Amino acid sequence: MNLKTKLTLMLMMIFNISLFAQDGYQLSGTVTDENNTPIPGINVIIANTTTGTATDFDGGFTLNVKSGDVLQFSYIGYVKQSITINGQKSLKVTMVEDASQLDEVVVVGYGARKKSDVTGAVSSVKQEELTAFPVLDASQALQGRAAGVDVQSNNGGEPGAPISIKIRGNTSINASSSPLIVVDGFVGATMPQAGDIESMQILKDASATAIYGSQGANGVVLVTTKKGKAGKLNIDFNSTFQVQNTSNRLDLLNANDFANYQNDIRANQNNSNAYPQGSYDTDWQDMIYRNGSVANHQLAVSGGSEKVKYYASTTYYTQDGILVNSDYERLSFLSNLDAQVTDKLKVGVNLVGNASQKGGVTTQSNGSVTVGGDDVVSLAMRFAPDKGVYDADGSFSTNDAVGDEVDNPYAVATQRDDDTEIEEFRANLYASYDILEGLNFKTTFGVSEKNTFRGMYMPRTLKVTASTENGRAIMQNWKSSSVLSESYLTYNREIGKGVLTLLGGYSYQNKTNQSSYNEGIGTISDSFSYYGLYTATSLIQPTAGQVYTNESTIQSVFGRINYDLNDKYLLTATVRRDGASNFAENHKYATFPSAALGWKISNENFLKDSNVISNLKLRASYGETGNPSIAPYQSLASSAIIYASSAGNTVAAITPNQMANPDLKWETSIQTNVGLDFGFLNNRITLSLDYYDIDTEDLIMINRGQSDYLGQYNQNALINVGSMNNTGFEVFLTSNNITNDNFTWSTDFVFSKNVNKVTALINGDDWFGNGAPSYFSVEDTFVLREGEEVGQFWGYDYAGVYQGGALPDGTSVIPASRDSSGNPIPGEPLFRDVDPDGEINDADRTMIGNPNPDFTWGFTNNFTFKNWDANIFFQGSQGNEIFNMTAVQLNNGDSNTTYDYYNNAWTPNNTDTNEPRVGNASFREISSRFVEDGSYVRLKNLAIGYNLSSQVLENIGIEKLRLSVSGQNLFTWTNYSGLDPEVSYFGAQGGTNGNNQASNTTRGFDFGSYPTVRSYSFSLNLTF
Missing domain, CATH: 2.170.130.10 (TonB-dependent receptor, plug domain)
Structure with a gap:
């Protein structure tokens, strides 16, 4: 069943609604506040019926009524009113603010x-x-x-x-x-x-x-x-159309300059053979990029009576990406039904579902790079511009002339398949019963299921690897499901000058996950794409991480006390006892307590009459939480099946994979928080300040072969080995700068600073990892070190360019940067000799950069002028560094490069530069030369909207119509030389055992990610 068929069926199910009318006459009226200002959106309903309406932008309404009807007027923040109709044809209602609801x-x-x-x-x-x-x-x-x-x-x-x-x-x-x-x-x-x-x-x-x-x-x-x-029944239709393009491109050499660049490299390498320049001048970025588009349509209905209320929506989203052959399509629905069965019993159901299809191209950070070995984005920057799409024989061109034999990016983008389909459904039911005054019992039961299919295919039309494999196909399926059951009692009671709220409950959640994986080479034809897997002449055995079935359970009891004394002094105390099947037998259960105090200083006698300070509250809290987010069975011994060839036959054998760890237990976070909330000038200005400290103990990490802990077979096992600390400061400021009948202006400002440090590791030893793709011939790119932030870049400390003569003190060059006599070659890069032995080797690697920002922020301004509104939103990051892997690749000599590097590279006539000569020997070394400041300021959103007046709309039966235009990622101010400072490459090391090492430790590596887009949108919002 395709998405359009599903959409039709969902619409039929969701919108099968009948409308009823009754005899009477038409009543018109207006609703205002105490200052005679019209109030839009007031709910007006005839009591004990489903007939009703809502006031328009000018506070007006019309409704068919009969004498004797009781009209109920309600809105959050106002006292509910009831007015009996006695034949009047018009009505004016004044709403009074409800201080208890404000x-x-x-x-x-x-x-x-x-x-x-x-x-x-x-x-x-x-x-x-x-x-x-x-x-x-x-x-x-x-x-x-x-x-x-x-x-x-x-x-x-x-x-x-x-x-x-x-x-x-x-x-x-x-x-x-x-x-x-x-x-x-x-x-x-x-x-x-x-x-x-x-x-x-x-x-x-x-x-x-x-x-x-x-x-x-x-x-x-x-x-x-x-x-x-x-x-009354409300129908809302929201539609957005969007055009997208690349927010930035690199300035790469054209064909002639590329040929000169290659000849300069050959001259530096004493190669007298001229580069055989091709006859094309291809901009490969133009070949893979296009204008993208997005269409998003949502239709929602809502309404009901005092007894039954409903909301249902369906949303269709489709996108053509800015990279050729990348697209996405999703259909989703949501339905909420709530029924007041009796005065004490309320029941409801929430249904959610979506189906999506994604056609992707290989980019370095989306996990597809295993099918074909290279990604489209970096290929477009790397591939020789003097090559065309096709060679003379009609086959796709490769980069063989410069010794980097890869397929051209257009071929990879259009010939390789990478498709993902996801179907997801969730149902949640609840029943709430008021047992006694102030005592409520609520129970919920929910289920969810998610099915994911991914198919990948590399055809024989691609020369590199695929031509010898005659087609490679992969098909993978994942299935996950969850069952959740929770029940809890809530008790509220006034005790003297205080209000006490008690909560106690039980929770049970079970999750199952399944995965299957099939891969083969030698398919019968490219026409069948990955479905040709079943014709493959050779099947590749999956690994243990690709085929699995697991199950996990968490069951808990929890309780909470809230006490408010005299609307001044606040207490919150919570405790939860969790049991998780993921951990070892003696460590499955843990208790997590917390407590918090609050003081409403502004309600004290010395401040309650202040004309300046309208709110002042001090908050302080302490608590413990745990983290069970690892795959099941990690405390148990396991084996793996390995395959070998013997006498022409494939033989299977079982080998130990990991030994049991009976001590595997929870990670525990101990948190403290102190906060202040301010309100000034009747809360026209509000300010919240928070300082926090988080200590995480018993960090779960992969055993790095420490045989004194768990044995020689335990290189994949998880163990509790370390701790870390996070401290930070947060600011949230809001200000209603101007508020009058025709014009309003409000401002929001958000500031966040977080400092993360590793506080303990095994024996205090450094812990290394690799966030680089296989293209780079290095083992370690980041380090965890006690006293330092997570994910510090690890490599050589660049010290400039060797100009000749004696080496500057404390520096040297790598062995490949010396001539046959052992002398350093002018123009080669210098590195700091950390281990002062006169040579550059692994002992000289050190911390060379920090990907974590000093602080981040957001700044929003909202304006309204009569029927117009505008929003402008800036967002930024300060102090984070980026390791520009793309620049490493573009400086290696066997690919294209940027004009910035080529024009500034060292030559005997251009020695006043920090860029080494072209074709230098250290092209793939991880060094601080490629670490850049990633700070940026971005105009994230600029939007202008117009609401048509009610006088125009009431004649055509529309309650609300809003038109808006907006732009996203319009401008970015940064010193970073790459495509975008918001890099998102999470590295090749996703780890085994369901760990999250890559995303937690390899922040700030930029290599071939799908580019951030600049977007222009037009939106239509309709309410009937």
């Missing part, structure tokens, strides 16, 4: 609290911020809008690329550092469409997250989707 309500784990009563570090993101500009994943809208939250695409602007979220930095090495996503109470859900989200809260400290125990170590994102409201 305090924003925020969702916390297993409940909700008034914002003024929250004692933990919680950030809220408004619904309009999530939809301020078009995004595929609502997570993208968090960047720069929530303090302490770092958001990055795992592959730049690739269609359908997953999003990485980190809250308050890395808290682990091998376990996940991603936060827990909870959607409508379902723990571990995927992020819904931005247009379906009503509110989003980010829980950041242990006081807020400890209620989720072992799953809350990395923070929690709580998402509440839209629900129906009592009143």
Whole structure:
């Protein structure tokens, strides 16, 4: 069943709604506040019916009524009113503010609290911020809008690329550092469409997250989707069209300059043979890039009565990427139904589903590089410009003339297949019963399932490797499912001058994962793509990490106490006891407590009458959380099947893979947080400040062959071996600068600073890893060292260019940079001789850069003028460094290069330079020469919108119509020389055993990622 058929069926199911009318006459009216200002969006409903409407932009409404009907007027922040109709034809209603509701309500784990009563570090993101500009994943809208939250695409602007979220930095090495996503109470859900989200809260400290125990170590994102409201049927249609292009390209040599460059290299290498220049002048970046496009359409219906409320939506998203042959298509739906069965019993169901198809091209960071060996983006920068797409015999060209025999990027982009299909479904049911006054019981039951298929094929039309393999095909399937059951009691009671809230409950969650993998070479024909796998003449045996079935369970009991004394003094205490099957028998259970205090200083007698300070609250918290995010069975001994050839036959054998680790246990994070919340001038200006300290103990890491711990076969085992610390400071400032009838201007500012340090490793020894692709002939590119931040770049310290004569003190050159007599060659690169022995070798490698930013920030301004509105959003990062692997590749002599390098390279006539001569001997060495400042300021979004007036719309039966245009990633200010400073290459080392080492340790490596895109959007929003 294709996506269009699924869309038709979903529309039929979702929108099979009947409308009913009743006799009477038409009543018109207006609704204003106490200052006689019209209020749009007031719900107007005839009591005990489903008939109703909402006020328009000017506070007006019309409704068919009968004498005796009771109209109910309601809106958040106002006292609900009821008016009996006695034949009047017009009505004017004045709404009165409800002081008890003006305090924003925020969702916390297993409940909700008034914002003024929250004692933990919680950030809220408004619904309009999530939809301020078009995004595929609502997570993208968090960047720069929530303090302490770092958001990055795992592959730049690739269609359908997953999003990485980190809250308050890395808290682990091998376990996940991603936060827990909870959607409508379902723990571990995927992020819904931005247009379906009503509110989003980010829980950041242990006081807020400890209620989720072992799953809350990395923070929690709580998402509440839209629900129906009592009143008339509302139909919302939102549509966005977007055009995309590359935000930047490298300035590469043309064919003539490339030939000169190659001849200069040959001269430096004493090669008298001239470069055989081709007859083409091809811009390979032009060959692989195109204008991309996005279309996103959402249709939603909502409404209901006082007894039953509903919301349902379907969204269709399609994208053609800026790289040829990359595309994405997704169809999704969401449905919420809530029913008040009796005065005490309320039930509901939440259904979510999506189906997506993704056609991809190989880029270095999307995991496809194993099928063909090279990626399209770096190939386009690397490939010789004097080559055409085809050779004289009609076959695709290769780069053989410069000794780098790879297929041309256009061939790789258009001939290789890499397709992914995902189907996902989630259902969550709940029942809530008021047992006694103040005592409520709620139970939920949910299931989810996700099926993923990926097919990859490298045809024989590609010369390199594929021509000898006669087609290589891979087909892989993953299936994951989850069952969640939770029940809890909530008790609220006023005790003297205080309010007590008690919570206690039980949670059970079971997850299963399955994977199958098939790979073969020698298919019967390229026409069948990866489906030709079944005709392959030779099958490749999968590894243990490619074929598996596993299951894990977490069961928990939890409790929380909230106490508010005299609306001044606040107490929150939480405890959760978790049991996780992932760990060793004697370490499956752990207890995670937390406590927090709050003081509403502004409610004290000495401040409560202040005309300047409207809110002042001090918060302090302490708590412990755990991290169980490793694959199952890591504490158990395991074996692996290996295959060998004997007498022409394939023989299977079993070998030990890892020994048992009976001591494997939880990572534990101990967190403290101190915060201050300010409000000035009746909260016209608000400011939140937070300082935190997080100690993570018993880090789970891969055993690096320390035989004194677990034995010689344990190189793949996970063990608890270290600790790290995160400290940071966060600022969130809001200001309503101007507010009057015709013009408003508001500002938001977010600032986040996180400092991460490794505090303990095995025996205090450094821990090395490799974040480079196989193209680079190095073993280690980053280091973990006690007292340093995670992921420090590791390599040689570049010291400039050797000019001749004696070597400068403390420097030397690599052996290949010396002539046959052993003398250094002028123009070759110098490196600092860290181990002062006069030679450059492995002992001279050192820390050469830090990918972690000093701080990040976001700055938003919102304007309205009559029916117009505008949003401008800047976002930036300061102090992070980038290792430019692309520059390493483009400086090696067997590929194209940039004009910047070629024009500034050392020559006997150009010695005043920091760039070594072309064709130098250290072209693939990891050194500080290629470490650059990655700081940037980016105009992330600029949007202008117009709301048509109600006078125009009421004549055509439309309640609201908004038109807007916007641009994303319009301008970037940076000194970084690469394509984009928001690099997202996470390295080749994903690790075994389901670990997350690559994403946690290889930040800041730039090599062939899908480029970030610049976008221009037009949006239409309709409400009927």
